[in-house]
Amino acid sequence: MEDIAEVADTLSHDDLLEITKSSLVNLLRTDSLLSDLPSDIILEEIISLIAVEHGQSISIYIARDDEPPLKVIVPQNATVRELKKAIARHFEIYQQRTGSKVKISWKYIWRTYNLSFDSFTLDDNDSCIGNYGISNKDTLSYKKKRKKTQNIVCKLFI
Structure with a gap:
């Protein structure tokens, strides 16, 4: 958990937003129940x-x-x-x-x-x-x- 906090401190706000968005898109795409939802819901x-x-x-x-x-x-x-x-x-x-x-x-x-x-x-x-x-x-x-x-x-x- 401390490693994540250290990495988060080194990244800019825009980088963190991009990582979060891409993680959500991957989650929505791979989950069978959520795959029909748009990525920008x-x-x-x-x-x-x-x-x-x-x-x-x-x-x-x-x-x-x-x-x-x-x-x-x-x-x-x-x-x-x-x-x-x-x-x-x-x-x-x-x-x-x-x-x-x-x-x-x-x-x-x-x-x-x-x-x-x-x-x-x-x-x-x-x-x-x-x-x-x-x-x-x-x-x-x-x-x-x-x-x-x-x-x-x-x-x-x-």
């Missing part, structure tokens, strides 16, 4: 995964056109509004991992699209997702909102 994701394992949260997949599905973890009693916030947060983490700098206007997304599940549209933000029959490992998709047509009455004056 954050504490928020770890807490979410533990909640799924304890049955407190569920994993939902969001299907996207020409893109891999996005895995989102939400509490079992989450509302549609909380689900939308979780999608935005998970997509932000996904963008950080891929190095994408594209700015997403979630206000525009939710104004233009609804989430749908088994031909049900999740259009009530205050409704619980369980009311729509959504359970663990279900897949949701985006569905374009229909424009509201206005009835225009034309009167002809002769």
Whole structure:
């Protein structure tokens, strides 16, 4: 133990960070239970995964056109509004991992699209997702909102 302390005193902070990161990457890669975790996992994701394992949260997949599905973890009693916030947060983490700098206007997304599940549209933000029959490992998709047509009455004056 004293040898480790002596070596640690001779290394810089950056060197110690690099050694720690590489050790964690090797640990995650070699452990059969942890091998599917990303090497740059954050504490928020770890807490979410533990909640799924304890049955407190569920994993939902969001299907996207020409893109891999996005895995989102939400509490079992989450509302549609909380689900939308979780999608935005998970997509932000996904963008950080891929190095994408594209700015997403979630206000525009939710104004233009609804989430749908088994031909049900999740259009009530205050409704619980369980009311729509959504359970663990279900897949949701985006569905374009229909424009509201206005009835225009034309009167002809002769």
